[in-house]
Amino acid sequence: DTAVSQTPKYLVTQMGNDKSIKCEQNLGHDTMYWYKQDSKKFLKIMFSYNNKELIINETVPNRFSPKSPDKAHLNLHINSLELGDSAVYFCASSSGSGGTQYFGPGTRLLVL
Amino acid sequence: KNEVEQSPQNLTAQEGEFITINCSYSVGISALHWLQQHPGGGIVSLFMLSSGKKKHGRLIATINIQEKHSSLHITASHPRDSAVYICAVKFMLGANAGKSTFGDGTTLTVKP
Numbered sequence: 270d271t272a273v274s275q276t277p278k279y280l281v282t283q284m285g286n287d288k289s290i291k292c293e294q295n296l297g298h299d300t301m302y303w304y305k306q307d308s309k310k311f312l313k314i315m316f317s318y319n320n321k322e323l324i325i326n327e328t329v330p331n332r333f334s335p336k337s338p339d340k341a342h343l344n345l346h347i348n349s350l351e352l353g354d355s356a357v358y359f360c361a362s363s364s365g366s367g368g369t370q371y372f373g374p375g376t377r378l379l380v381l
Numbered sequence: 382k383n384e385v386e387q388s389p390q391n392l393t394a395q396e397g398e399f400i401t402i403n404c405s406y407s408v409g410i411s412a413l414h415w416l417q418q419h420p421g422g423g424i425v426s427l428f429m430l431s432s433g434k435k436k437h438g439r440l441i442a443t444i445n446i447q448e449k450h451s452s453l454h455i456t457a458s459h460p461r462d463s464a465v466y467i468c469a470v471k472f473m474l475g476a477n478a479g480k481s482t483f484g485d486g487t488t489l490t491v492k493p
C-alpha cells in the first residue's frame with residue numbers, strides 16, 4: 270500500500286502550458302508539503318499545509334498555487350510553465366509539523 | 382550561505398567499512414531529519430531526532446544539541462547503501478524558523 274502517492278510520475282510539457290501535480294497520503298497525517306529538487310539535487314520547501322490551511326509559503330512565483338481539498342490531498346497547480354520550472358517535485362506528509370516526514374516518489378517535470 | 386552544512390560532500394568506501402556523515406547547523410532547532418535518496422530518486426526518511434541517539438539496523442544517528450551537530454553512522458557498509466544522504470533541520474528561530482532547511486547532501490558510494 271502506497272503511503273504517499275503522486276501523479277503523474279513524469280510530466281513533459283511545453284513552455285506556457287498550465288499543469289497540475291496531485292498528491293495523496295493515506296497515513297492519516299494532518300500536514301503536507303511540496304518540495305522542489307533542482308538539477309543540482311538541492312531540496313527546497315515550497316509550501317506546507319496543516320489541516321488544509323497554508324502554514325508555509327516560501328518565495329515561489331505566484332504561478333504556483335497549492336490546493337488542499339482535504340487533509341489527505343495537496344495538489345500543485347502551475348500556470349504559464351517556464352523552462353526553469355523543470356525539476357523533480359516531491360510531496361511529503363507528517364503528523365504535525367514536527368513529525369517524521371514521509372515522501373512521495375517524486376514527479377519529474379520537464380518543460381521544453 | 383546555507384545554515385545547514387554537511388560533510389563530506391562525496392564519500393567512497395569499500396564494502397564493510399564504517400561510515401560517518403556529519404551535519405552541522407547554525408542555530409537552535411526543534412528537530413533534525415536524516416533522509417536517504419536512492420539513485421532512482423526516491424526519498425526515504427531514516428531518522429528524526431531532537432536529542433540523543435537512535436539506531437535502526439546498521440544505521441545509527443546521534444545529535445549533540447550543545448554543539449549543534451549530528452552524525453549518521455553506517456556499520457558494515459554495503460553497496461546497496463550507495464545513495465545521497467540528506468540532513469534536514471527545522472529551526473526554532475531566525476528567518477527559517479519552522480521551515481525544513483536541507484543540507485546539500487552527501488553522496489555515498491560503497492564499492493564491493
